[in-house]
Amino acid sequence: MRTKIQYAIFPLLITISMTVQAQSQANYDESKVPALVLPDPFVSEKGFLISNLADWENIRKPEIFNLFETEVYGILPKDFDSISFEKVNEKENPYPESADLEEVNIKVSRNGKSHTMRINLFLPKNQSGPFPIVLLINYEPTYTDGKLVKAEFWPVPELIKRGYATASFHVETVAPDNNDTYTTGIISTLYPEQIGMSNGMKAYGAWGWGAMRAMDYFDQHPQIDTKKSILVGHSRTGKAALWASANDPRWEITYANESGCGGAAISRRKYGETVEAINTRFPYWFADNFNKYNGKEETLPIDQHLLPGLIAPRAIYYSSAKGDQWADPKGEFLGIKLGSRVYSEIYGKRIEFPAEFETINSPIHQEAVGYHIREGEHNLTWEDWSHFLEFAQMNLN
Ligand code: GTR
Numbered sequence: 001m002r003t004k005i006q007y008a009i010f011p012l013l014i015t016i017s018m019t020v021q022a023q024s025q026a027n028y029d030e031s032k033v034p035a036l037v038l039p040d041p042f043v044s045e046k047g048f049l050i051s052n053l054a055d056w057e058n059i060r061k062p063e064i065f066n067l068f069e070t071e072v073y074g075i076l077p078k079d080f081d082s083i084s085f086e087k088v089n090e091k092e093n094p095y096p097e098s099a100d101l102e103e104v105n106i107k108v109s110r111n112g113k114s115h116t117m118r119i120n121l122f123l124p125k126n127q128s129g130p131f132p133i134v135l136l137i138n139y140e141p142t143y144t145d146g147k148l149v150k151a152e153f154w155p156v157p158e159l160i161k162r163g164y165a166t167a168s169f170h171v172e173t174v175a176p177d178n179n180d181t182y183t184t185g186i187i188s189t190l191y192p193e194q195i196g197m198s199n200g201m202k203a204y205g206a207w208g209w210g211a212m213r214a215m216d217y218f219d220q221h222p223q224i225d226t227k228k229s230i231l232v233g234h235s236r237t238g239k240a241a242l243w244a245s246a247n248d249p250r251w252e253i254t255y256a257n258e259s260g261c262g263g264a265a266i267s268r269r270k271y272g273e274t275v276e277a278i279n280t281r282f283p284y285w286f287a288d289n290f291n292k293y294n295g296k297e298e299t300l301p302i303d304q305h306l307l308p309g310l311i312a313p314r315a316i317y318y319s320s321a322k323g324d325q326w327a328d329p330k331g332e333f334l335g336i337k338l339g340s341r342v343y344s345e346i347y348g349k350r351i352e353f354p355a356e357f358e359t360i361n362s363p364i365h366q367e368a369v370g371y372h373i374r375e376g377e378h379n380l381t382w383e384d385w386s387h388f389l390e391f392a393q394m395n396l397n
Helices: 004-025 053-073 156-161 203-219 236-247 275-281 288-293 329-339 341-346 382-395
Strands: 082-088 099-110 113-124 131-138 165-170 224-234 253-257 315-321 369-374
Touching: 004 275, 053 203, 053 236, 053 288, 053 341, 082 203, 099 156, 099 203, 113 156, 113 203, 131 203, 131 236, 156 165, 156 382, 165 203, 203 224, 203 236, 224 236, 236 253, 253 382, 275 288, 315 329, 315 382, 329 341, 329 369, 369 382
Parallel strands: 131 165, 131 224, 224 253, 253 315, 315 369
Antiparallel strands: 082 099, 099 113, 113 165
């Protein structure tokens, strides 16, 4: 008979061995990357050339949005009946000297049912607001017993010192990061009609929805300046942050760190994690329709270089790590470099990227678009934050 611990450990061991196997079988050979033939951002589905702002915003951008919604991420529903905010006080503030902590329950009701999510917000003390806000969508434990669990991942004291308010929510508060239980949050309670739809909301829609509700709280907060708002996600939540920002124009800057396949990186490159690998290991992240492209990335009607255009002209920042080949750093770079064409050609931003990925030796901080690659492994580190915060300083209006 198996003990409880065995029941807990077996699924974990299976996940780890699937990860190791998927990562070791992936392609890391640049000579095996197919020649890139990518959908053109500036040709509409009917074949019209898109060369001005009106045609971009009225024709091509909605087409691209619909394709990402239907074929990749699934719907992020925007409707609900009511929302209310309640400050609670359950955890010790780890920074009583420099910041005030607000733990907030956000209760949302729809069709007679309700769901409550939790955000944690730190506001600078002894500085005068309203403050710019940095929201991190978190899938790491946040803090316990008055301490941040991974201080670099969410560097609250550094952000406070620089005059930001900063908040975070754990994905579990809206949809658990688990194939068996992801619907147990808002999906089954508030949006049950999405279940089973081929373009229905899954975890990324739910996590993006959580960022929107956090923004609803900031929007009515007298100490927060939402004109200066920054949404941050790492890896799986980097993908969610991009989709959230594509849906919610209230975010002024969006930062996706090492978001890889289905985030920053071009799917057609088939380098590192592929569409099939991600859909197999995480069938609850993307819309069911995304499975159609398993092993057939070249048949996608869009690719990830078209995602920044849904956020433009608001600022966007990507970063990679050299040791994170699974996320395909070159594909991430191409995602932002090619994606920045909408910023320069439609919105007139001054943008110049190096011709070759291999020649990058320092952060590339342009008007509204930025990128860096650092040494080291897959993680959100202080080095990532410090490069990004320099970019944010330049780009907060
Ligand atoms: C990996 C997954 C990546 C990335 C990463 C993470 O296992 O394959 O797409 O999202 O997890 O979130 O750390």
